[in-house]
Amino acid sequence: GAGVSQSPSNKVTEKGKDVELRCDPISGHTALYWYRQRLGQGLEFLIYFQGNSAPDKSGLPSDRFSAERTGGSVSTLTIQRTQQEDSAVYLCASSPGGQQNTEAFFGQGTRLTVV
Amino acid sequence: AQSVTQLGSHVSVSEGALVLLRCNYSSSVPPYLFWYVQYPNQGLQLLLKYTSAATLVKGINGFEAEFKKSETSFHLTKPSAHMSDAAEYFCAVSPRGWGKLQFGAGTQVVVTP
Numbered sequence: 001g002a003g004v005s006q007s008p009s010n011k012v013t014e015k016g017k018d019v020e021l022r023c024d025p026i027s028g029h030t031a032l033y034w035y036r037q038r039l040g041q042g043l044e045f046l047i048y049f050q051g052n053s054a055p056d057k058s059g060l061p062s063d064r065f066s067a068e069r070t071g072g073s074v075s076t077l078t079i080q081r082t083q084q085e086d087s088a089v090y091l092c093a094s095s096p097g098g099q100q101n102t103e104a105f106f107g108q109g110t111r112l113t114v115v
Numbered sequence: 116a117q118s119v120t121q122l123g124s125h126v127s128v129s130e131g132a133l134v135l136l137r138c139n140y141s142s143s144v145p146p147y148l149f150w151y152v153q154y155p156n157q158g159l160q161l162l163l164k165y166t167s168a169a170t171l172v173k174g175i176n177g178f179e180a181e182f183k184k185s186e187t188s189f190h191l192t193k194p195s196a197h198m199s200d201a202a203e204y205f206c207a208v209s210p211r212g213w214g215k216l217q218f219g220a221g222t223q224v225v226v227t228p
Contacts, residue, residue, distance in 0.1 A: 033216060035218075042218065042219070043205065043218045043221070045217065045218070048215040050214075056215055091158065091159070103149060103161050103164055104207075104216050105161075106160075
């Protein structure tokens with residue numbers, strides 16, 4: 001597609017349920033990021049994929065959070081046993097990576113509400 | 116390791132006045148630097164980027180930023196604020212080549228009539 005696509009755009013879930021958030025990056029982009037943005041807050045780095053290298057998971061807040069990137073393209077962020085503090089907008093971004101790592105392109109985000 | 120610091124979480128400017136948003140970075144080598152804007156309930160949009168020898172970078176909507184290596188700064192300016200500039204602005208840094216993009220905490224800009 002022309003841009004980074006995230007789905008769903010909105011998700012309401014009950015506390016304790018698992019959720020999966022999907023990100024389709026721009027075709028050919030080797031780098032992919034997940035960020036979390038709580039209401040009125042800045043961007044919180046979660047995880048970074050770069051090509052076939054091991055992902056940088058240093059931002060994942062707990063072991064309830066995991067992410068994978070299949071075939072170097074689509075990525076899924078999974079949150080297990082959701083808590084109310086997980087409510088936020090989850091943003092995905094991709095960039096060309098490597099020597100062309102000049103900018104990241106963002107999706108519109110998934111707004112997660114845990115009730 | 117790289118990091119970026121934005122001075123001031125909230126800035127209020129009058130319509131027509133100068134907009135100045137401050138960003139300082141920490142990096143052992145000159146990095147790539149970016150300013151992104153986030154309008155209410157929208158995703159992030161690139162305003163401008165520094166990736167080459169041109170230290171004064173012009174972006175969209177009349178914004179520009181100057182890379183100053185001696186001050187490790189990349190401040191964002193616009194000569195005359197417009198009501199439509201009300202948004203959150205993020206400074207970001209990445210290494211040249213491989214490496215992740217890191218964001219500052221953001222600066223919320225309010226424009227008053």
